[in-house]
Structures are given as structure tokens and as C-alpha cells.
Amino acid sequence: MIARGPTRWLGVVALLGALAGGCARARHDGDARWIADAERRHALADQQLQAGNVAAAREALLGIVDGRTPADLPAGDRRGVLQDTYFRLAELDLKAGDPRAALTDVQRGLGLGGADDLFVANLLVVRGAAHEAMDDGAAAAADYHAALVINDKLLAETLQESRDARPAPGATP
Amino acid sequence: MKRLAIALLLVGACAVAERPGPTTPAATADEQELARAYDDLRRADGEFRTVQAQATPPDCARIAPLRDNICALAARICQLADRQPPGTPAADHCTDGKARCQAAVEASEARGCPTKKVLLAPSHSG
Numbered sequence: 001m002i003a004r005g006p007t008r009w010l011g012v013v014a015l016l017g018a019l020a021g022g023c024a025r026a027r028h029d030g031d032a033r034w035i036a037d038a039e040r041r042h043a044l045a046d047q048q049l050q051a052g053n054v055a056a057a058r059e060a061l062l063g064i065v066d067g068r069t070p071a072d073l074p075a076g077d078r079r080g081v082l083q084d085t086y087f088r089l090a091e092l093d094l095k096a097g098d099p100r101a102a103l104t105d106v107q108r109g110l111g112l113g114g115a116d117d118l119f120v121a122n123l124l125v126v127r128g129a130a131h132e133a134m135d136d137g138a139a140a141a142a143d144y145h146a147a148l149v150i151n152d153k154l155l156a157e158t159l160q161e162s163r164d165a166r167p168a169p170g171a172t173p
Numbered sequence: 174m175k176r177l178a179i180a181l182l183l184v185g186a187c188a189v190a191e192r193p194g195p196t197t198p199a200a201t202a203d204e205q206e207l208a209r210a211y212d213d214l215r216r217a218d219g220e221f222r223t224v225q226a227q228a229t230p231p232d233c234a235r236i237a238p239l240r241d242n243i244c245a246l247a248a249r250i251c252q253l254a255d256r257q258p259p260g261t262p263a264a265d266h267c268t269d270g271k272a273r274c275q276a277a278v279e280a281s282e283a284r285g286c287p288t289k290k291v292l293l294a295p296s297h298s299g
Contacts, residue, residue, distance in 0.1 A: 125246070137253040141263035144253075145270060148246040152273045155239040159280055162232040 030070035031077070038064045038081045045088065058092055061085050065108070075113070083109040083119035090126045099133035102126060121150040233286035240281045244274040 041060045048057035064085045069078050086109030093102035106127040114120055128143030247270030254263035282288060 121242075128249075132253070137256055138261060138263055141250045141253040141257070141266050144246045144250050145266035148243055148250070148270050148273060151239050151242040151246070152277065155236065155243065155277055155280070158232065158235045158239065159284075162236075162284070 031073045034070050034073060035077065035081060037067075038085070042085075042088070054092060054096065058089065061089050061092075065089070076115075079112045079115075080117070080119050082112055083123060085109075086112075087119070087122040087126055090123070090130070094126065094129055094133060097133075099130035102130040102133075106130065116150050116153045118150075118154070121147040121154075124150070232284055233281070236281050236284060237286050240274075240277040240286070243270070243277045247271050247274040 041064050045057040045060040048054070048060060065082055069082075086105045090102040090105040090109070093099070093105060106123050109123045110120065110127075124143045124147035128140040128147065131137075131140035131143060247267070250263065250270045251267040254261070254267040257263040278288070
């Protein structure tokens with residue numbers, strides 16, 4: 001099974017990215033509370049998983065996707081936090097040996113909107129893993145490749161940003 | 174902050190560049206203080222060089238994980254492609270993934286990012 005570790009890592013990175021991005025903007029109190037609550041629930045899920053209580057971890061995460069989101073929350077922030085949560089729920093489904101439930105969670109996540117970012121890439125990876133668990137190697141390879149292409153685009157953007165940030169040769173700092 | 178402190182110490186050191194020689198009479202309290210400051214400077218400079226030598230270029234914190242994702246996914250795709258009948262899209266995905274992994278490794282190396290040995294699964298498909 002591919003990269004349970006990496007997928008979890010991606011989730012952490014992705015959520016941190018969403019929260020960091022959110023901090024860059026002025027926020028309404030409701031937005032900040034909702035994001036802080038989501039962060040708290042993710043931390044609680046981590047604790048429960050460490051304690052071996054998968055049901056409680058799932059409960060903590062479901063509280064994010066089942067709850068109401070602030071009406072004026074920026075769409076990208078909402079999508080990112082919810083997609084990351086669906087990603088984690090799908091991971092739990094897979095660990096519980098239920099790839100069909102994982103596919104359902106992934107579809108809910110992807111249904112929130114597409115973008116070339118780690119949130120979508122994570123969902124594609126976990127969907128690929130679900131396909132693998134269902135012995136559909138071709139579908140798994142297609143999902144993994146789609147996730148790979150997104151990672152490659154993000155890498156290209158990162159490389160470009162770092163090129164742009166570097167002073168031109170001979171420039172005075 | 175540490176760089177600033179070191180810079181300030183360096184400026185201070187320039188002012189006391191003339192170290193007492195072996196024939197110099199016993200140091201005054203001021204000279205002893207300066208000598209201590211100079212020793213501190215040397216120590217801080219050593220620490221700074223150590224930290225600088227260990228430091229990773231800042232971009233690598235973003236570049237390396239993306240590179241590793243790309244190569245891990247490519248490796249997995251190629252493993253899957255090996256189990257597919259010839260001519261299926263998975264083989265093309267494998268070939269493309271390997272190429273992107275190679276490019277990512279080269280780009281990260283060009284940036285001086287720490288390399289991580291990535292072993293792509295041997296594949297008949299690319």
C-alpha cells in the first residue's frame with residue numbers, strides 16, 4: 001500500500017498551509033474560530049489515534065465536516081480545511097479495511113472543488129490507495145499519476161518563486 | 174539575531190585588533206575585558222560557522238518533500254504498471270512519472286538540497 005506515512009505527512013503540510021494562508025488575510029471572528037476549532041479537532045483526532053481510539057478520532061473529524069461553516073469564510077479556506085478532513089477520514093476508512101467508504105469520503109472531498117494543490121493531491125493519493133485495496137491497479141495508477149502531476153506543478157512553482165526571489169547576478173543586496 | 178551579535182562583535186574586534194604580544198606588560202583590566210570579548214567572538218564565530226555549514230538552503234524545506242512525493246508516486250505507479258497488461262495507460266504513467274522524478278531530483282540537486290536516495294522500482298514498462 002502506498003505511503004500511509006507520506007499521505008499523513010501531506011495532510012499535515014496541507015493543513016498547515018491552509019492555516020498559514022488564512023493568517024495572511026484579515027479574518028472575521030467567525031472564520032478564525034471555525035479554523036481554530038478545526039485545528040483543535042485535528043489535534044484531538046491525533047491524540048485519539050495515538051491512544052488507539054479510532055472511533056473517537058473519527059468523531060472528532062466528523063465534527064468538522066458535519067458542522068456549519070461561517071457564511072463569509074473564503075471559499076478556498078473552506079475547501080482546504082474540509083478536503084484535508086475528508087482525506088483523513090478516508091485514511092481511517094482504509095485502515096479499517098473499508099475502501100468503499102474511503103472512496104465515498106474522497107468523492108465528498110473532491111466534490112468541494114478542484115485545484116492544483118496538496119489538498120486535492122492528497123485525496124487523489126488516498127483514492128489510489130482505495131483502488132489498490134480493491135485490486136484495481138489501473139485506476140490506482142491513474143490517481144497516483146494525477147497526484148504526481150500536481151506535485152510536479154507545485155515543485156515548478158516553488159522553483160520559479162525561488163528563482164524570482166534571488167537577486168540578479170551582480171545586483172547589490 | 175545571532176548574525177547581528179557576531180557582526181557587532183566583529184566591529185568590536187576591529188577596534189582591538191592589536192593583541193598583546195609575549196613581551197607586552199601585564200594586561201590592564203580593560204585589556205583583560207577586551208581579551209575576553211575577543212575570545213567570545215572567536216567562540217561565537219566558530220558556532221556560527223558550524224550552524225552555517227549545517228544549514229539547509231531555505232527553499233529545500235519545500236522542494237525536497239515535493240521531489241520525494243513525485244518519486245515515491247512514480248515508484249508506486251511503476252510497480253502497478255508491471256502488473257498491468259502491456260500497452261495500458263499505467264505504462265505511460267510510469268514512464269512519465271520516472272521522467273518527472275528524474276527532473277525533480279536534478280532540480281533539487283541544482284539548488285543544493287539534500288539528496289534522498291530514491292529507488293525507482295525496476296520496470297519493464299519504461
